[in-house]
Amino acid sequence: MEQEYETIDLREILFLIKNNLLAIVASTVICALLGFIVTTFLITPKYEASATMIVNSRQEQTANLTNDMITTAKNLVATYSIIVKSDTVLDEVIDQLGLELSYEQLEKKVTVSAVDSTQVMKIAVQDENPAQAKAITEAITQIAPPIIQDKVEAGSVKVISEARAGERPVSPNKKMNTAIAGLLGLVLSVGVVFLREMLNNTFKTDDDIQKYLGFTVLGVIPHVEMEG
Incomplete structure (x- = not known):
């Protein structure tokens, strides 16, 4: 049928x-x-502050850049991201700024990403208060370098661009x-x-x-x- x-x-x-x-x-x-x-x-706007840092290895600075080095750099940024967002760094940021935030709350506000597949990494912080977003970013760029150098044994960690907060909200x-x-x-x-x-x-x-x-x-x- x-x-x-x-x-x-x-x-x-x-x-x-x-x-x-x-x-x-x-x-x-x-x-x-x-x-x-x-x-x-009904949705509270959030502002973003960001800064960029570069982490150099202990290799000679005059060495030619190879594909392997680029791949290594990309992998290193993933490592740096874990360190920057670790409780070792963020708990110190909370204590230094006197933030009424838990580690988990602050960790959700922070993002770390590679810039154009290099060892340059962008640290961004989103917060309802643009001034606080900038202060947190600045604190991270001050606290993270010595910890990265100690844990990864990098040659140097330098800030390329200082923390700057946008005037307009990034969300919603x-x-x-x-x-x-x-x-x-x-x-x-x-x-x-x-x-x-x-x-x-x-x-x-x-x-x-x-x-x-x-x-x-x-x-x-x-x-x-x-x-x-």
Whole structure:
């Protein structure tokens, strides 16, 4: 026994969207507006401060740069990242600045990444207070070098660019959140329209009777409104 599947052709899809266009547009705009309001008024903005440091190995500075050295440098930055974000460094930062933060809370604010696959690493700190983000970054650049030199036995650790905090928040992203909320509203509204259509088993036109029941329509009784 063959199972029959109900299908909706492109014309029916366009017809559904056209008939419900106002509701779809309204839902999209409302969701986008809600996303903007939540992002603007309910999410606390965060600022980022960053600094860059370079760690030189004990190899001769005149040695030619090879692919192996580049690979080693990239791997070393991963090691430096672990050290910078370790409790050895961050607990000292907390004590030095008198922060009311646990090690776990501060560790989540700090990110360390390689710059262009070199031994230059970028230390970034995000915080609700730009001044505090800058202070934490500065403290890390002061405390981390001697620890890195001791643990990795690096030749030197130097700060390339001092800590600097951005004037504008890095999160949340108002444009992206608004766009995502609007897109979500669009998808949900279109989904509701199609779901309602799929659950509607009434016959709306004589074509529906012929399509679903296979009967030929011989005549249609018109609906006439009588004036009282």
